[in-house]
Amino acid sequence: MKVFIIGIGLIGGSFAIDIKAAFNEAKIYGIDRSDENLEKALGLGLIDHKSSFDELDKADVVIVAIPVDTTVEILPMILDNIHDDCLVFDAGSTKGKLCDTISQHPKRRNYLAAHPIAGTEFSGPQAAIANLYRGKTNIICEVEKTAFKLQERGMEIFSRLGMRIRYMDPSSHDKHIAYVSHLSHISSFMLGKTVIEKEKNERDIFDMAGSGFASTVRLAKSSPAMWTPIFKHNKNNVIETLEEYIANLEQFKKLMKEDNFDEIYKEMEDTNHIKAILKGIT
Amino acid sequence: MKVFIIGIGLIGGSFAIDIKAAFNEAKIYGIDRSDENLEKALGLGLIDHKSSFDELDKADVVIVAIPVDTTVEILPMILDNIHDDCLVFDAGSTKGKLCDTISQHPKRRNYLAAHPIAGTEFSGPQAAIANLYRGKTNIICEVEKTAFKLQERGMEIFSRLGMRIRYMDPSSHDKHIAYVSHLSHISSFMLGKTVIEKEKNERDIFDMAGSGFASTVRLAKSSPAMWTPIFKHNKNNVIETLEEYIANLEQFKKLMKEDNFDEIYKEMEDTNHIKAILKGIT
Numbered sequence: 297m298k299v300f301i302i303g304i305g306l307i308g309g310s311f312a313i314d315i316k317a318a319f320n321e322a323k324i325y326g327i328d329r330s331d332e333n334l335e336k337a338l339g340l341g342l343i344d345h346k347s348s349f350d351e352l353d354k355a356d357v358v359i360v361a362i363p364v365d366t367t368v369e370i371l372p373m374i375l376d377n378i379h380d381d382c383l384v385f386d387a388g389s390t391k392g393k394l395c396d397t398i399s400q401h402p403k404r405r406n407y408l409a410a411h412p413i414a415g416t417e418f419s420g421p422q423a424a425i426a427n428l429y430r431g432k433t434n435i436i437c438e439v440e441k442t443a444f445k446l447q448e449r450g451m452e453i454f455s456r457l458g459m460r461i462r463y464m465d466p467s468s469h470d471k472h473i474a475y476v477s478h479l480s481h482i483s484s485f486m487l488g489k490t491v492i493e494k495e496k497n498e499r500d501i502f503d504m505a506g507s508g509f510a511s512t513v514r515l516a517k518s519s520p521a522m523w524t525p526i527f528k529h530n531k532n533n534v535i536e537t538l539e540e541y542i543a544n545l546e547q548f549k550k551l552m553k554e555d556n557f558d559e560i561y562k563e564m565e566d567t568n569h570i571k572a573i574l575k576g577i578t
Numbered sequence: 579m580k581v582f583i584i585g586i587g588l589i590g591g592s593f594a595i596d597i598k599a600a601f602n603e604a605k606i607y608g609i610d611r612s613d614e615n616l617e618k619a620l621g622l623g624l625i626d627h628k629s630s631f632d633e634l635d636k637a638d639v640v641i642v643a644i645p646v647d648t649t650v651e652i653l654p655m656i657l658d659n660i661h662d663d664c665l666v667f668d669a670g671s672t673k674g675k676l677c678d679t680i681s682q683h684p685k686r687r688n689y690l691a692a693h694p695i696a697g698t699e700f701s702g703p704q705a706a707i708a709n710l711y712r713g714k715t716n717i718i719c720e721v722e723k724t725a726f727k728l729q730e731r732g733m734e735i736f737s738r739l740g741m742r743i744r745y746m747d748p749s750s751h752d753k754h755i756a757y758v759s760h761l762s763h764i765s766s767f768m769l770g771k772t773v774i775e776k777e778k779n780e781r782d783i784f785d786m787a788g789s790g791f792a793s794t795v796r797l798a799k800s801s802p803a804m805w806t807p808i809f810k811h812n813k814n815n816v817i818e819t820l821e822e823y824i825a826n827l828e829q830f831k832k833l834m835k836e837d838n839f840d841e842i843y844k845e846m847e848d849t850n851h852i853k854a855i856l857k858g859i860t
Contacts, residue, residue: 413788433785462785475773476787480794483769486826488852489845490819491757501855503715503744505758506695510856511793512762517853520846528839537772538831542824544768544775549820557810563771564802570770571799573783574792 300325300347300355302374304337306415307387308361309424311457312342317426318456325351337421352377357449360386365525368397375403383446385410389473390529391437391466408450409437411469412459413477417517430458435473437466474533479541481515481523482534488516582607582629582637584656586619588697589669590643591706593739594624599708600738607633619703634659639731642668647807650679657685665728667692671755672811673719673748690732691719693751694741695759699799712740717755719748756815761823763797763805764816770798 299315301308304326312324326343328334337343352358355378360367367386374384375398385408388394395409414432416423434454439447454461464472491513495501527534551559581597583590586608594606608625610616619625634640637660642649649668656666657680667690670676677691696714698705716736721729736743746754773795777783809816833842 413786415788415790417790432788435786460785472777472786475776476783476791479772480769480791482827482830483765484794485846485849486823486830487762487765488849489826490761490823492849492852492855494757494819494822495754501758503742504695504717504754505856506697506714508697508699508797509758509762511796512766513852513856514793515790516846516849517856518846518850520843520850523846524839524843527834527842528837531834531837535831535834537776538827538834540776541768541772542827542831544771545764545820545824545827548764548768549817549824552809552813552817552820555810555813557806560809561802561806564767564798564800564805567767567770567774567798568800568802570774570795573774574787574795574799 297322297356298325298354299323299357299359300327300352301343301359301361302327302370303360303362304328304333304342304421304424305361306419306423306428307412308359309337309340309342309421310414310426310428311359311361311387312337313424313426314429314457315453318453325355333421340421340424342421342424349373349377353379355379355382357453358382358384360384360388363522363525364388364390364394364529368393368529371398371407372401375401375406378403378406380406381445382406383408383442383449385450387412389477389526390470391435392470393529395438395466404441405443406446408439408442408447409466410450410454411435411437411473412454417514419519419522427458429454432459433462434459435462435464435469437464437469439463470530471533474530474537478526478530478534479537481518482527482538483541484513484515485518488513579604579638580607580636581605581639581641582609582634583625583641583643584609584652585642585644586610586615586624586703586706587643588701588705588710589694590641591619591622591624591703592696592708592710593641593643593669594619595706595708596711596739597735600735607637615703622703622706624703624706631655631659635661637661637664639735640664640666642666642670645804645807646670646672646676646811650675650811653680653689654683657683657688660685660688662688663727664688665690665724665731667732669694671759671808673717673751675811677720677748686723687725688728690721690724690729691748692732692736693717693719693755694736699796701801701804709740711736714741715744716741717744717746717751719746719751721745752812753815756812756819760808760812760816761819763800764809764820765823766795766797767800770795 324343325345325347334346412434606625607627607629616628694716
């Protein structure tokens with residue numbers, strides 16, 4: 297099985313590691329616009345060969361793991377260049393615009409829209425790790441538009457990598473994911489910004505910040521190159537989540553100003569309930 | 579050394595574990611308004627004896643690890659009851675109101691105002707863990723107001739427990755800690771609230787949320803009984819941080835609405851810098 301991975305960073309590189317471990321016969325071909333990344337990936341043993349778009353017709357599977365705006369740009373070209381029996385799937389954090397873009401493409405049935413809910417705040421080939429996808433959810437959109445045989449090939453990969461599958465339409469995906477992922481990133485980035493602006497003396501942050509702060513701003517280490525296109529693609533949903541989040545913060549501030557600490561207690565108590573929800577997310 | 583711990587939960591219980599390990603001769607006496615907690619603490623081996631305020635005159639060290647409003651309430655009574663050579667320190671997350679309260683107390687020199695920057699999102703005696711304080715910062719306020727001999731006793735404990743000491747005045751402490759701790763808790767609680775309100779179907783949150791979301795809302799599991807008094811004590815500072823945080827979120831939303839994604843990229847890139855600051859916080 298010849299697997300071409302376009303974008304050999306955290307997501308693509310982690311797919312490479314697990315696919316090589318799960319499929320003896322898999323050969324990994326890396327494509328990346330940074331030759332430095334390709335060399336690193338080769339050095340780390342993530343890929344077997346450096347490759348380019350010219351060789352896409354050899355692929356049995358193409359995994360697209362690049363920022364979502366570039367995926368929208370080049371997915372039609374990728375589909376143009378593969379052979380009829382090749383499966384293409386992506387790992388992008390927005391699905392609506394992507395599915396729209398290739399809805400009329402003659403090779404639409406070769407594409408599977410996927411979003412593995414997995415990652416870390418790090419990026420690049422050196423961030424790739426084994427078992428990143430084990431036990432994680434993979435959201436598949438518009439599965440009925442993918443050729444059945446190619447669905448099966450995709451599921452075999454996801455299953456051997458230990459992922460749970462969930463089916464969803466692209467617009468529901470984009471709406472829900474704005475709440476449980478995109479908003480978290482903004483809250484984290486803005487928290488980091490607020491503290492950095494205030495605490496000019498970084499020694500103070502370092503000395504006084506505990507594990508709670510570190511946990512809350514962890515996502516502020518994330519890659520702007522990956523996240524800017526996500527916010528762009530999911531603009532309306534993200535703005536809606538931001539408005540609700542800001543309204544809740546304003547309400548909390550209002551309660552503080554009114555010395556209504558009974559209500560503040562209640563708000564926190566109600567939200568404690570998140571414990572039960574988080575059980576099982578690692 | 580007879581160590582009385584008032585409030586035998588996560589903070590007090592973890593002190594108990596480490597002090598017993600570091601001082602062979604230490605005996606731990608637990609005081610808690612919940613007899614159930616005391617029984618648990620005894621069962622877990624955190625304390626050697628259940629005790630009460632009537633016995634405080636036997637104490638060499640008293641550690642106050644209860645919500646900050648109750649500390650303000652009972653600290654004068656504690657000082658009234660100890661003998662002249664007893665050290666009292668607390669572990670509260672606000673220091674101004676506390677230092678004010680006892681500034682004129684005849685036993686002011688028996689008290690050391692401390693804030694170990696350590697904890698988890700869990701609470702109660704069963705949440706107590708060994709080495710919670712190792713490598714953590716302990717902020718000491720108004721050290722000059724504590725008798726030198728008792729400062730030394732405190733430092734011996736903090737040092738054997740592996741803490742780094744930092745000195746600060748109470749009002750600077752309360753201002754800085756609002757940014758690096760109190761604001762994180764509010765951002766986390768309100769994020770949890772926003773998502774719970776929206777996602778009535780909790781299965782969706784569970785399936786779609788990844789480790790990023792879990793990390794960002796982790797603090798929303800924290801105890802309202804502990805946090806409500808902190809927000810009350812640090813009201814003005816916390817409102818100021820909230821205003822700045824909301825302003826940054828509003829600005830982000832405005833950039834999104836204006837499709838100014840270049841600036842959004844830049845904001846995130848500038849904040850990525852938090853990586854360097856977080857290095858070393860575990």
